[in-house]
Amino acid sequence: MAVIFPEMLLQGMETSLQKRLRLRLDMLEMNPYQVAQKAGLGESFVRDILRGKTRSPNAANLAKLAVALETTPDWFLGAGDLAPPKSPPAIGGLPVVGTIQAGNWLDRSIIDDDDEPQIIPVARDPRFPHARQYSLLVSGDSMNERYQDGSYVTCVDYFDSGVSLKPGLIMHVERHNGPLVEVTLKAVDIVDGRMMLVPKSTNPRHAPLPLEGDAGTEILLKGIVTGNYVRTEI
Structure with missing residues (x-):
């Protein structure tokens, strides 16, 4: 079941990042806290994106989020169709x-x-x-x-x-x-x-x-x- 917060129900306000993050959480059956822990990010990081409080996370944190959810930063930002890559790209280090x-x-x-x-x-x-x-x-x-x-x-x-x-x-x-x-x-x-x-x-x-x-x-x-x-x- 997709994670939906009341703030996300405002007509036309949802970003590509919010939409794709919700989709990926649903596909992997994970909650925001689990993903934040796996990515090594703050406890509220994923929740704040879903609520619209964070709309432009920095590139390093978005990369951590992508690895935790087995996709890429570009996919989160709207590149490609809604079926994300099955594995993250190789990271040099x-x-x-x-x-x-x-x-x-x-x-x-x-x-x-x-x-x-x-x-x-x-x-x-x-x-x-x-x-x-x-x-x-x-x-x-x-x-x-x-x-x-x-x-x-x-x-x-x-x-x-x-x-x-x-x-x-x-x-x-x-x-x-x-x-x-x-x-x-x-x-x-x-x-x-x-x-x-x-x-x-x-x-x-x-x-x-x-x-x-x-x-x-x-x-x-x-x-x-x-x-x-x-x-x-x-």
Whole structure:
């Protein structure tokens, strides 16, 4: 069933983007929140387009939306017939969607997701052809036994991957405490018979985390690290 908001019923006001977005949501049986999560966009991003609050999303975010809905940005803007391409075009690289920095708490309410992301020249992992893939800049020493400050980790969306949580995985983790969020990397390991999220760091101040969170924090497992990229100066 198509997603329709009252604002969209105004005669003649619906844009091609709104119409085609509704059509694609209906075809894939997805809701706006699911698509926003899959695309790595803000929770209200898809809903705001459907409501007409956002009529001209920037090119980078429209590209993310197209990949999540298995089509192209041009199709959303009215190119071609209403039957979208069956798969997204090849993307030359992975977007850098954030920074990993344990101990750095950010206010989610002022994080700006609209900046066009940097792209690193790393191919998608063919083991996960339909999953969202992205990269993160490593800042600090919380995982410096594996990933050095200034390098990039490549990731696949945890829920898209279909991979079960098990020791040995390196996870992209978010800790939430009210409006604050900490973005970090942790290894899955068994500590005293309990599955934990463990730093691989030479700095002893970085401590293991229980999967259920601690001290009022909530743990969200966002992605699985699939590789590491270091830019060479030339």
